[in-house]
Amino acid sequence: METVTTRLCIVGGGPAGMMAGLLFARAGLAVTVLEKHADFLRDFRGDTIHPSTLDLMDELGLSERFHALPQRRVEHFSGVVNGRSYRVADFSRLPTRNRFLSFMPQWDFLDFLAGEAAGYPGFQLIRRTEARDLIAAEGRVAGVRAEGPDGPVEVRADLVLCADGRHSGMRERAGFTPRAFGAPIDVLWFRLPRRDGDPEAAAGRFGPGRILITLDRGDAWQCAYVVPKGGDAALRAGGLSAFRAVVAEIAPFLADRTDSISDWDCVKLLTVTVDRLDRWHRPGLLCIGDAAHAMSPVGGVGINLAIQDAVAAVNILAGPLRSGPVAEAVLARVQARRMFPVRVTQALQRVIQSRVIAASLAAHAPFRAPLALRILDALPPLQALPARIIGMGVRPEHVHAQGSP
Ligand SMILES: Cc1cc2nc3c(=O)[nH]c(=O)nc-3n(C[C@H](O)[C@H](O)[C@H](O)COP(=O)(O)OP(=O)(O)OC[C@H]3O[C@@H](n4cnc5c(N)ncnc54)[C@H](O)[C@@H]3O)c2cc1C
Structure with missing residues (x-):
């Protein structure tokens, strides 16, 4: 059996896992990412790179290489009701450097992050390797047992970061069940x-x-x-x-x-799911991204929130992790920081799901555009507000200077 010893084991090479892997490695920590697939080329899973993520690329000094990749810029989003178009969100009005959404295939973005992370000596991405179980030692999670192409792999780590998506097996192994809010x-x-x-x-x-x-x-x-539904x-x-x-x-x-x-x-x-964990951590383990909170597709913000979780986790944990396992109270600080944006965003999504989307699906005759749509279209400066909620999110995270650029 192959055994890997590392500071941090990240389960899942999606947006949350790859961003966390890059940032922890940049902060000088040994990090192993396990990804069960051979590559990132899978079904469509959303293409949106939001202004807050684009700002992170600037902060990391990666924007030149990032913008060299094929992508499309979108500055506006409209609602079309009975053939008439109403402009809803105007990203060009955002008070930030990157005033647009970038549409880039998710696999290209993940390949980019993997390529950048590979430049740091502590980073290791092990593909075709599926985490199957947690290793427990002295009352805490001390790593994972996985299955790779050549047999079992054991990864021993001071922290296991579960970034294995909305059907997370690792959170189940940790004894967590998300609270589901239902979606119509x-x-x-x-x-x-x-x-x-x-x-x-x-x-x-x-x-x-x-x-x-x-x-x-x-x-x-x-x-x-x-x-x-x-x-x-x-x-x-x-x-x-x-x-x-x-x-x-x-x-x-x-x-x-x-x-x-x-x-x-x-x-x-x-199948649209909106859920979240009440508790994201136990000693030696932390859930982030969809594993901690599956978002509705309303606003296309799932990738963004997953990345923001990764940044918050690195900002809070990179320093303490340098000296070994961190206390659960430190892991709780990541949840405390990110729970507020998740709660607010999910609440907004649920209101839009039930008041706008489900109402429109239930309508049998042509209907007037909702008042909010008409107001936004008539008063362009207001279009900055939905753009801000979608593009930057609630409480955008910034990369702290704990790593060498
Ligand atoms: C059809 C569809 C369309 C979407 N459209 C958008 C959109 O337009 N904009 C947007 O922002 N969001 C969109 N989303 C949501 C978005 O994909 C997620 O919110 C985001 O990918 C979450 O990132 P994550 O890293 O937390 O999890 P994921 O992206 O789910 O990544 C989890 C990773 O973990 C791996 N994994 C799972 N289990 C294991 C294991 N045991 N061992 C090793 N690896 C494992 C998986 O293979 C995967 O690579 C969409 C989702 C779907 C399904």
Whole structure:
């Protein structure tokens, strides 16, 4: 059996795990990231890099290399109701350096973080290796047992950071069960070709009983069709032609290409979950990112929150970890710092889910654009507020100077 001894073992190479890995290694700590997949090339999992993350790239001195990667900039987000467009969020009004969202395939972003982290001597990413269990010693978590391509691997560490996503197995092993808040919707994701002359970059289209979000991915539109919770089966039972017709009706500019949804395999279901742990830590273990709180897709903020958790964890823990295992009270400070943004963001998401999205799905006849949409469109300076909540989040984190740049 292979044994690795390190200061910090991070389970999961998603946005939370890779950002934490990079930052802890930059702070001079030995860190091992376990990722069960061979690469980052998986299904669509969101492409949004928010202004707060772009600001972090600046703070880390990485922005030049980051912006050299293929990406698209989006400065506005609109709501389209009955064919009329209302501008909702204007990122160009943000009081920060990066006044736009970057759309970049998540695997490119994770590859970038992995490449940057590899430049630090303490960093190790072990792919194709799945954490299966926790190692306990002297009343605390002291590492993980994993399974790699060549057999069992044991990673002994002063801290295990669970960044293994919303179905986290490690938090289950730690005895944690998230509190679920329920969500009235699910989302179906698919892609359609994008052509010159297509309308604006990113928009949510609302009609009676239907909502379609279209996100510009360069040569394609990444589309999210929102259904009532559990509505996927009924939609599929209605047949593909009926689904194509619905898409064409709500976004007429896409009518000439709905045939590229050639079968139901092109349409992936995201079961929307909103949950969080009441307690993110126990001695020797801390959960961050989706493992601590699964976010609704409203606002596309899951990646951002996961990254912000990673930054807060490094700011609080890197110093104490240099001298060995940290007291649980120190781990609790990470939860205390991040719980407030998570609570506020989830509360806002739940209000929008039930008051705007579910109400629109339940409507049977054309309806007026909600008052909030009309006000935001009429008073452009107000569009900075949703942009701020989406783009920077509640309590944005900044990298402390504990690492060499
Ligand atoms: C279809 C879809 C669309 C989304 N769209 C957006 C969007 O537009 N914007 C946005 O901000 N967010 C979006 N999200 C949410 C976003 O993907 C998550 O909030 C974010 O990825 C959370 O990051 P994380 O690092 O906490 O977890 P994850 O990204 O889930 O990463 C967890 C990692 O851990 C690995 N792993 C799991 N178990 C183990 C194990 N036992 N051992 C080793 N490795 C393990 C997984 O392979 C994975 O790489 C979307 C999610 C989905 C599913």
